[in-house]
Amino acid sequence: MSAASESTSTILVSCKQTRFHIESPNYRELDIEGLSIAVTSGDKQSAKGKWKAKADGVEILSNAKLRLKAGQRYALVGRNGSGKSTLLRAIAEKLIPGVPEKTRVAILQQTNDADGSVGTAASDGAPSGNNAAPQGSRVLEYVVDKATSKNELEQEINILAEGISNENAFSALRSLRRVRHQRLQKQCFVLDKKARLRSGARGAQARKALTEFEKVVAESEALVGQADDDISPDTLQAETQEAADLLAELQLQVEPSKLANIESQAKKILSGLGFSDAYMEKPVSSLSGGWLMRTELAATLLQESDILILDEPTNFLDLLGIIWLQRYLQSLEDTPEPPTMILVSHDRDFINLATDLLIIKDKAITYFHGDLVTYEESQAERKVYLTKMKEAQDRQKAHIQETIARNIRQGKKKDDDNKLRQAKSRQKKLDDRWGLEVGSRGGRFKLNRDLVGYHLTARAEIDVPADERPVVINLPEPPDLRFPGALISLEGASFRYPAEQSAGKQSSRSSPAAPIVLQDLNLSVHIGDRIGVVGLNGAGKTTLIRLLVGETRPSSGTATMHPRLRLGYYSQQAVDTLRSLGRSEPQLTALGLLGREAEASGQDDDDSSGSSSQSREGRLRGLLASFGLAGRVASDVPLGKLSGGQLVRCELARLLYRRPHCLVLDEVTTHLDYETVAALRDALMGWEGAVVLVSHDRWFMRGVVEGIIDDPIGGSDDEHGNGESAEDSEMTRRREIYRLRGGKLVRLQNGVQDFEDAMGKRVKKLLSD
Structure with missing residues (x-):
């Protein structure tokens, strides 16, 4: 079991593993059985230190199967709140035990923070500060550095070159030990992260590894501060030569021709996302939210990855950028080892580039080979088919039950054992052998193939999938204009x-x-x-x-x-405006905002009944509920705590009330x-x-x-x-x-x-x- 802790929530993850579990050598594939994920509010642990996911939190997945094939493009589909972002984060941060540590995961995350920030992450476990743009960093420089760690390599080269060129005999040794110590500190950060994010047996193992490695870091720190007199001539000679060899190795990694190719690829990606040459030279710190998101997307695409995760990448892109991204991702399948992709998007035309669907529903993951339209058509057709089959069987069952009752009456009346045996045989068929006549593959139902395991009956029941409660938005009809004309x-x-x-x-x-x-x-x-x-x-x-x-x-x-x-005008800046309003008035809720504006505008005068404040609140609550802001979300949750999607719904309700x-x-x-x-x-x-x-x-x-x-x-x-x-x-x-x-x-x-x-x-x- 693994866990990721935040200030307000904790992700708990567990899956099946045997003592003979061997990680797949193909880091672009995942095959995980029995996956369970829950989100708890805080670090709730039992007295024995074991996580109580089902008791204390919201269960996202239960005994699900996560299967990703190398090079496939998956669209992750599910209702808002079904756990898509939680699953993506669990994969990216390798909270799932079955995700190999050597798998390179690049992720573009859309967050719902108050600032509307966009985040990217890589699975190398680097400190979060490494993801921030250096002071004054230009867009092109930032993208290349983030994809290649160029800045870190150049820092190490500068340290070693300065030490080797120094006349002091011990300078090369000092620079080597300094570089080594910095690398050990980064490794220690990764181990510390694993120790904090894991629990159970794996957590204990991670904490033990961290304790042992901290001793190595302490020894390295002692070597950094070692006096010159305590260093033997042999050690000085060996480490001076090692410093020169390491410098030559690092210089090969930042060879101009290699970096030029990477920079050329970065320019192509940035151009496709709408950056002009002048914009590529702008400081990252000066970019607006939309351009910053494109910068992060470019950095994510440039990274070498085994699994590429893009959460709503089309936000803030125009159609040129969307089509370019769509075709660029499709073109990756022609590379020698294309990454396995997981995409989340509300843009249906964009999401059609996926070859497969991952559907999160009822705490399980369902797989479908094809696009979203084909899936919806097949589900609708299957529901119609199963409904007709169930209705036909229900009519047949009613007829058989009537026949059984008639045979029992006649058998008892005439003391006819044949009638009674016939009634008993038909009743047994209803009890044990009633249900599906056709298997999942379309052929005749077979018990040993279509209903594996121990069951009380010999057939599976016809289970017609229930309709999910749809999202329904009711727009109020406009009042009469009284005289015609252009609006x-x-x-x-x-x-x-x-x-x-x-x-x-x-x-x-x-x-x-x-x-x-x-x-x-x-x-x-x-x-x-x-x-x-x-x-x-x-x-x-x-x-x-x-x-x-x-x-x-x-x-x-x-x-x-x-x-x-x-007139109802929804602006691109509507979400930012509501967020600013929420920061200036921390207690203001969606219901309070609409109520205040309705009272100020005198909108209730349209009602012939002459509205009271109570009836006005009822109408406002009904309008907000139609946009998914029902109950306490509308009346108790401040605007500053609402997600971006909730703020859009609030703004739409605000416009439509008029x-x-x-x-x-x-x-x-x-x-x-x-x-x-x-x-x-x-x-x-x-x-x-x-x-x-x-x-x-x-x-x-x-x-x-x-x-x-x-x-x-x-x-x-x-x-x-x-x-x-x-x-x-x-x-x-x-x-x-x-x-x-x-x-x-x-x-x-x-x-x-x-x-x-x-x-x-x-x-x-x-x-x-």
Whole structure:
């Protein structure tokens, strides 16, 4: 058993191991039986020092099987809170006893910390300080250093070179011992980590190894401080020569040609993720959260790894970066030893690059060879098949039970033993041999193959999988406008930043005028319209959105709104804004925030009943609950303690309480889990109001704007998803997707597909360079 301790939680891990357990020589594979993982609140141990996972914590996995084949790409799928991040962390930190110590694991983690930080880790056990960017480190330098430990090697080279070049005869020996001692200290850190993260027999073994190694470190420290007079001439000569040999070895590792190849690969990765040459030279400390995430992703991709774990890598990437990453990961299968990948993403189009699925459900891991759509279709078809089979058998069972009862009555009435024996035989069939007629492979059910082990009956029961409670989002319908007209209208609108602001951005005092960001835009949004805007990062999409919602005014042209318009605007900075609000008001909850704004806006005046504060709280609680913020999460948990996904739900509830006519959504899916993204997509497809959507999620854009749905059971009411005919839908909805490029809006005839094709051509060129 192993354990990982944090300030607020502990991960407990156990799995089956025999006394003859031999680790696989293929470090890209895992085959672990009987895996159990639990998360406890704190370091709760029994009096005997053994972990009580089931009693004190939440069980994530119970007697599961973790099987990874070398070189495969796995998509880890499961509901929010099912334990995906816990499992990934247990693999990366090697808390699972069956993960070989020599396995190189590179992981990009998305954390839910208050600062929204992004983290990467490698399995070498280096202190966390090594993952931080050195003061003033440039992006390219940081990525190369993190992937190759170049900074550490150069420090050792400098120490040895300085010692060897010094005229003092003992300087080379001193530098060698210093380098040795630093290496031993790092090894001691790894052993200390293992001792703290493990319990039981393995923990005792790790603590014993740490104690013994601490003696070695103490001896090394004594050698570092040894006086010159106590060093023998033979030792001086031997260690001086050893220092020279080690220096030559290290210099080979940082050979310019080798580092040049690594640096060239780093530049290709950074370019694919959207970095220009100028951005590669920027200090890491000056990057925003989105660019910092891309830097960490580049460093993770550059590392040599046996298992590569990417948790939501598409966050903050534009479509060019997403398609590049998708094809780059696919291209790794052509390398001599491609890493085994585990991917987590809410972007369905991106996750389709996976060859297999790992589904966490009911504390078990289910495996499926294929993509997510195929899995959902097969599950839906199997459920329909099993339901029909069970209904047919239930009818047959009712008929047999009726026959048994009739035979018993007739047998007793006429003293007919044959009737009674017949009734007894049929009853035995119902008791012992009733259930599945078809095995898991589609053939006839066989007891010794399909129901292994000891059982009271000779057949397995027909188990129709129960439907998981779906995430359902109910959008309030907008009130009447009273008179028709465009909700939002741009006519000949152009925008450029003020001259002084542009000069600050360009660091050029002589700039005569700022460049035009948006030029001669004409766009109108009516009730029921679905408008999508796509484009690369920096194309001006957010500036366009701010013009639409009235946060900025056009430099020329006009921007008008319907006088009775209620607008709901979700900003990219919504999560950061709520986090800042939570830090400034530590006791403020989601329910308190919505209640305060509802009271200030007088929104309850819309109710004919004249609302009381109690009924208002009930409506607010119902709205928050529909977004997954129910009960005490809404009323007791402060905003500062909510995760990124919960803050997105809070902001959406905040917008929808006003019953808007138009929703303007700028990258609303970034922090949401897949189930909530799917629920929001379904809700927006049938909503009566207007939607203006900016998103890099192709699947989400196709559903909300283009009205394209994919039903797992192979059918739908219509291609627009509302149960209305295509002709009626087109009469009431305008569905248009625009690409923003060079400050101008261009309507895409084939929607998202046109933009995806254009980005695909650019990615092909980037990968071929």
